Ligand SMILES: [Zn+2]
């Protein structure tokens with residue numbers, strides 16, 4: 001039987017990998033411009049980290065984790081998200097005692113046992129940032145500006161920013177009572193999940209994707225009307241800073257994050273053009289999380305971006321296909337006895353930083369030229385018996401058809417010059 005990739009996973013073949021490389025490079029460069037530095041944490045962690053750091057009542061922890069026992073019977077979990085591992089690393093290395101804030105980004109695979117559907121995978125890639133050690137509302141604005149700058153660097157301009165404040169534990173407490181009073185009479189109309197949520201954490205009922213639940217609770221009190229003066233001021237500064245930087249946003253009362261460690265700013269970014277799963281990223285403040293995970297009482301903020309959805313958005317842009325690229329130089333070897341000379345020339349070119357290749361399947365000279373064309377070669381170095389004896393090489397420009405002979409010793413510098421003229425990137 002043929003073995004296929006597991007359900008909910010996919011391969012990125014080289015033609016697509018070019019797009020991934022472009023997106024990843026652009027994102028890293030933008031994050032670094034904002035003063036963020038990369039952190040890499042393990043792909044699996046102790047299960048308890050996510051139970052504490054994500055919350056046992058969340059769908060992620062209660063239904064979607066890849067949890068297993070290792071050979072020593074420890075419970076481990078493939079990371080379903082990137083924030084809890086960052087918090088763990090921040091505490092474990094005692095970075096709270098150093099220079100603050102700490103500004104981190106990460107990029108890598110996450111794992112959730114979700115029902116696979118368009119745009120959702122069981123192994124998926126996330127880019128995210130976390131900042132620890134500042135409660136400044138201008139930082140909230142900077143984090144949102146980073147997300148937006150990433151999108152515009154990628155050429156994605158048709159995004160929508162949704163913004164809300166979820167307050168602090170104090171103002172949320174008063175609000176929660178109002179919400180419970182509102183929902184209690186209609187509790188029976190809610191879906192099974194929401195009835196459990198209502199008992200555990202009524203704010204999460206607002207998060208339900210189920211239309212009937214939304215109808216049942218219609219007219220519910222909004223958190224915005226219950227913010228304390230500090231939380232209100234924080235939100236006002238964030239909004240003013242965004243306006244100052246000409247970011248248009250939509251205030252969204254439905255944008256609540258039900259867990260207690262989330263505080264103040266919450267946001268999501270949508271790209272409406274990519275279909276029902278239009279949210280490409282989101283995040284917010286989590287001033288209670290570091291302490292929840294066993295660290296000191298230090299504020300934090302972050303966001304995560306789904307790379308697959310970003311790539312979908314990139315694909316949906318019109319007439320954009322400048323990313324496919326070939327190998328710039330091909331060495332055509334005219335005869336089996338010159339293979340060794342050909343490989344030696346490749347080695348010289350590669351050491352000089354030039355991307356190049358040759359045939360390894362005994363193609364005829366004519367077939368090698370066709371092959372070079374398929375690979376997208378701009379220059380073909382023709383290495384024949386006669387040339388080898390005289391110590392010269394012929395170089396053909398595949399675009400103009402022009403062909404010139406040069407001595408073997410000047411080949412590398414000649415090719416470098418030719419490629420530079422045609423704008424080929426050249427590390428040499
Ligand atoms: Zn408050």
Ligand SMILES: [Zn+2]
Nearest residue numbers: 191194208213
């Ligand atoms: Zn529901």
